[in-house]
Amino acid sequence: QVHIVESGGGLVQPGGSLRLSCTVSGTDISQYPTNWYRQAAGKEREFVADILNGATAYGESVRGRFTVSRDNAKNVIHLQMNSLNPEDTAVYYCHLGGRYNIWGPGTQVTVSP
Numbered sequence: 056q057v058h059i060v061e062s063g064g065g066l067v068q069p070g071g072s073l074r075l076s077c078t079v080s081g082t083d084i085s086q087y088p089t090n091w092y093r094q095a096a097g098k099e100r101e102f103v104a105d106i107l108n109g110a111t112a113y114g115e116s117v118r119g120r121f122t123v124s125r126d127n128a129k130n131v132i133h134l135q136m137n138s139l140n141p142e143d144t145a146v147y148y149c150h151l152g153g154r155y156n157i158w159g160p161g162t163q164v165t166v167s168p
Contacts, residue, residue, distance in 0.1 A: 057151065057155055058079070059158065075136065075147055084125065089107070092147070104121055104123035140166055146162065
């Protein structure tokens, strides 16, 4: 059975950085697209970043500030978030695509003075 767990969220001041991790168990992620999405309170879920075979894509609101990467050997996907601002406050979710279409439970990121 495939499981996804996000980690690394927390409280950070504006301008700060956080690194989120998504650990996948039960399958080899190397063949499947993996994404990060986020959902702020009262808003729809928003695409953040995607990575597959080294190719990446980013949502417009995070492009240039966030970097997605993955370690296929460890089955882990990272999201490095820099220059954070209060508008980045949200629950961040990891998603495994392809045949699985599985979401993690999410990790809260709060950007506040």
